[in-house]
Amino acid sequence: MTTDPDTGSVTKFNRAVIIGFWTTIFAIRSAAELAVVTWRGGRAARYRRSGQLLSLYFERLGPTFVKFGQAISTRTDLLHPEILAGLQRLQEHASPVAFREIEAGLRAAYGDRLATLFREIDPVAVGSGAIAQVHRAVCADGRIVALKICKPGVRAQLMLDAQLALAIAGLIVRLPMMRNMPMVEAMSETFGILTAQTDFAGEAASMRRLRENFRHVDGVWFPEIIEHLCTNTAIAMEYLDDLTRVDAVEIDVAERRRIALTGLRALYRMIFDHGFVHADLHPGNVFRSADGSVAILDAGLVSDVGEATRQDFVAFFFAVVNNHGREGADIVWRTAVSRPSESARPAFEAEMTDFIATESTKKSGEFEVVGFVHRLLDIQRRHGLRATPAFVTMVFAMAVYDGLCRYLFPGCDFQGEARGYLIAAHYRRFARDATRAG
Numbered sequence: 001m002t003t004d005p006d007t008g009s010v011t012k013f014n015r016a017v018i019i020g021f022w023t024t025i026f027a028i029r030s031a032a033e034l035a036v037v038t039w040r041g042g043r044a045a046r047y048r049r050s051g052q053l054l055s056l057y058f059e060r061l062g063p064t065f066v067k068f069g070q071a072i073s074t075r076t077d078l079l080h081p082e083i084l085a086g087l088q089r090l091q092e093h094a095s096p097v098a099f100r101e102i103e104a105g106l107r108a109a110y111g112d113r114l115a116t117l118f119r120e121i122d123p124v125a126v127g128s129g130a131i132a133q134v135h136r137a138v139c140a141d142g143r144i145v146a147l148k149i150c151k152p153g154v155r156a157q158l159m160l161d162a163q164l165a166l167a168i169a170g171l172i173v174r175l176p177m178m179r180n181m182p183m184v185e186a187m188s189e190t191f192g193i194l195t196a197q198t199d200f201a202g203e204a205a206s207m208r209r210l211r212e213n214f215r216h217v218d219g220v221w222f223p224e225i226i227e228h229l230c231t232n233t234a235i236a237m238e239y240l241d242d243l244t245r246v247d248a249v250e251i252d253v254a255e256r257r258r259i260a261l262t263g264l265r266a267l268y269r270m271i272f273d274h275g276f277v278h279a280d281l282h283p284g285n286v287f288r289s290a291d292g293s294v295a296i297l298d299a300g301l302v303s304d305v306g307e308a309t310r311q312d313f314v315a316f317f318f319a320v321v322n323n324h325g326r327e328g329a330d331i332v333w334r335t336a337v338s339r340p341s342e343s344a345r346p347a348f349e350a351e352m353t354d355f356i357a358t359e360s361t362k363k364s365g366e367f368e369v370v371g372f373v374h375r376l377l378d379i380q381r382r383h384g385l386r387a388t389p390a391f392v393t394m395v396f397a398m399a400v401y402d403g404l405c406r407y408l409f410p411g412c413d414f415q416g417e418a419r420g421y422l423i424a425a426h427y428r429r430f431a432r433d434a435t436r437a438g
């Protein structure tokens with residue numbers, strides 16, 4: 001079935017029928033299974049099974065919804081932790097499409113230049129995701145590159161699916177276990193992120209910027225973009241065949257700790273110094289190179305937060321680390337894109353102050369990023385505040401890396417590692433303000 005949105009209402013109708021069919025099956029199966037699961041295992045088992053059923057549902061609907069499921073599988077502000085646990089299976093690598101389909105995409109990307117640009121393209125993918133897959137290629141000059149190609153039809157299907165997503169969300173929230181879940185808001189926000197991930201020109205620009213930002217930082221590596229081989233649907237970058245997944249069992253404990261800290265410090269540098277953040281640091285994007293450097297791949301999900309938001313984020317976490325509760329509450333209130341009337345502020349400030357006091361006194365290794373993010377956003381939601389997308393992206397960039405970091409180094413002191421970056425960033429701001437005032 002073609003998914004080109006320009007082919008008219010028949011295509012849209014066919015896609016709607018397929019989605020409607022699987023949504024109906026999902027609703028019927030969920031109602032029956034969840035009743036039994038609840039009776040046997042209680043509420044926690046019911047939530048977990050809800051996540052597992054959602055995973056199966058998204059897989060049936062194809063790559064757009066798999067990517068959507070991956071995106072919400074870390075959203076502790078939207079879904080119950082047990083539902084998120086059931087969605088974790090979607091983080092596994094997607095199956096590659098047949099090379100003949102990729103060849104069609106390559107011809108569309110490069111046209112008549114394809115035969116002259118590459119001597120050879122390996123038909124076996126070295127990596128595959130919901131939106132794209134990567135192949136090893138040999139250029140005309142003999143240079144070996146990694147060639148990331150958008151899977152055929154994904155972009156058009158994403159555009160079409162986005163038009164139908166809100167209707168599906170409206171059906172899902174009618175299910176017993178999905179009531180009161182902000183699925184409509186999640187769909188709208190997440191499809192915006194997914195659309196951005198099909199912008200390969202934008203991704204290449206993001207990788208260039210990340211590489212430049214870390215040009216003088218030892219131990220962190222971003223691949224070089226091969227400019228003349230990049231198009232709107234393909235990205236070429238330097239290829240390394242000696243990369244090892246950082247969660248590989250053969251890496252010893254001491255090396256795992258070093259890798260975890262290197263990645264965490266890189267993330268803090270992005271957040272507190274650069275304001276340009278790689279927001280998808282999961283095990284499939286973080287590798288160890290032969291020289292011990294931490295190699296970070298795939299810049300499809302980044303956030304350029306802007307100077308004002310970066311400074312607010314620095315000030316907020318400086319307040320958390322130093323137990324300045326009222327300051328932290330004021331920043332969250334002031335920067336929210338929507339908030340209730342001023343009369344609701346005292347109750348919000350009181351709860352935020354208590355929350356910050358609790359988090360700031362936790363000892364090394366006790367602070368948990370996912371738990372912190374969940375409670376922070378839960379407090380905002382219950383008091384009627386909505387944070388800016390950039391602010392949310394930064395806290396979730398931390399939450400995504402938290403899972404990998406704790407696997408590599410369970411006792412990692414997140415607050416202790418952040419303190420130096422926060423102090424430096426905080427006082428750089430005061431120095432700039434003093435200079436301007438002078």
